[in-house]
Amino acid sequence: MKHDIKIHQRHRDTPGSYDISFLDLHTAQDIAAFHASFPMYKPTPFRQLTALAGALGVQDVLVKDESHRFGLNAFKVLGGSYAIGRVVANKLGEDLTKLPFERLISDEIRQKLDSVTFVTATDGNHGRGVAWTANQLKQHSIVFMPRGSAQERVRNIEAEGAQVIVGDCNYDEAVRMANNLAQEKGYILVQDTAWEGYEDIPRWIMQGYMTMALEMEDSLKAIKKKPTHLFLQAGVGSLPAAVAGFFANAYPGKDKPIITIVEPNAVDCIYRSAVADERVLIGGEYFTIMAGLACGEPNTVALKVLMDYADNFISAPDELAAYGMRVLGNPLPGDAHIISGESGAAPFGVVAKILADPKLTALKEALKLHKDSVLMFISTEGDTDRQGYRDIVWDGKYPSV
DSSP: OOSOOEEEEOOOSSOOOSOOGGGSHHHHHHHHHHHHTSTTOOOOOEEEOHHHHHHHTSSEEEEEEGGGSTTTTBSTHHHHHHHHHHHHHHHHTOOGGGOOHHHHTSHHHHHHHOSOEEEEEOSSHHHHHHHHHHHHTTOEEEEEEOTTOOHHHHHHHHTTTOEEEEOSSOHHHHHHHHHHHHHHHTOEEOOSOOBTTBOHHHHHHHHHTHHHHHHHHHHHHHTTOOOSEEEEEOSSSHHHHHHHHHHHHHSOGGGSOEEEEEEEGGGOHHHHHHHHTSOOOOOSOOOOSOGGGOOOSOOHHHHHHHHHHOOEEEEEOHHHHHHHHHHHHSOOTTSOOOOOOHHHHHHHHHHHHHHHOGGGHHHHHHTTOOTTOEEEEEEOBSOSSHHHHHHHHTTOOSOOO
16 A cells, blocks of 8 residues: 555543534434425335454444435435525524425425525535525525536536536635635535634534444444444544544443544644644545545534543545445445445445455554454445446546555
8 A cells, every 4th residue: 555554543531522412312312303294205225244354353234324314325415415404494483393395495484584505615515505505595606616526516506506616726715615605695604624713613513423423423322332342434534523522422431432533634633633632634636535524623522522521533545435435335245335425435445445454453552352243334325426326336546555
């Protein structure tokens, strides 16, 4: 591999002090009830890969498969739809519990709202979720994307009626372009990252992701499993912070699973922030196949959660995301087949390689992986760039040996 796996561990004697009550079980249940009002809602599969767990020498490998979410091939719509729901409720002075999907998309609500334009920046999945929700509400959306965005992802967003602007910029610069337009035109920015002065909507987006976390907890209870390890991918950090906060609340104190954050070597802003013990920004040019994780500026709210509740921070090469895609897409007999995209498979690929490669025993021990470990992952996306997926899984691009 071109780059090594880097790990930073945060050892703490006391629980985190940052307030994560906004990510608690009661809040998650309310948000899940909102999503359950959507006619296309159903819990996504929670795969128990028993044969693979045996091959890797652990008790269980559990993977949440978000390629089935709302027909959009990724989890991101959960955050965007809930945040837009909160925005609409606030504009109308109503309680969101009185705005189920059927009423939210009604002519009554559209007439009360008049014309609204939602703006965002994305590498693909978040923008598609925002565009989809705006389209359901019969409202407008404008989506900025960074240079090099896959054409399939662009077309999928355009198919939801959005105006897509692919800039000659990286992701973080696209966020600033979206914010500038929103401020100039009076549009509503629905962004999944936060900075000083812009934290309410990103916080709602994080809360929206808890519907997925609650489904995972329900599945764990159904199979009578308690996770010992939770591995989460990070771009700006919204997803891992939401899920880490939820499970820190669900399993307090010593019951909390060991939480590990995984990022690409090329743009590992959460990892670098953890090492520096302060928010670190990464600018300039960077390339990674993990397009959904190609973010150089941490969400301010999410970073505080992760600094207090994550235990390990890993920076990993692209080759391991590709490895994870191939392993999940070619299961052992009896295990489920999972189509996982580059960002979706990253944590799984890292851990599978650590467990399978005797040369990585030191990392295995550092992560406290052993025969009784119950490992939990989220495959956050399917093949959102089908040609890129086939290049890797069919043609062997980015080999891990």
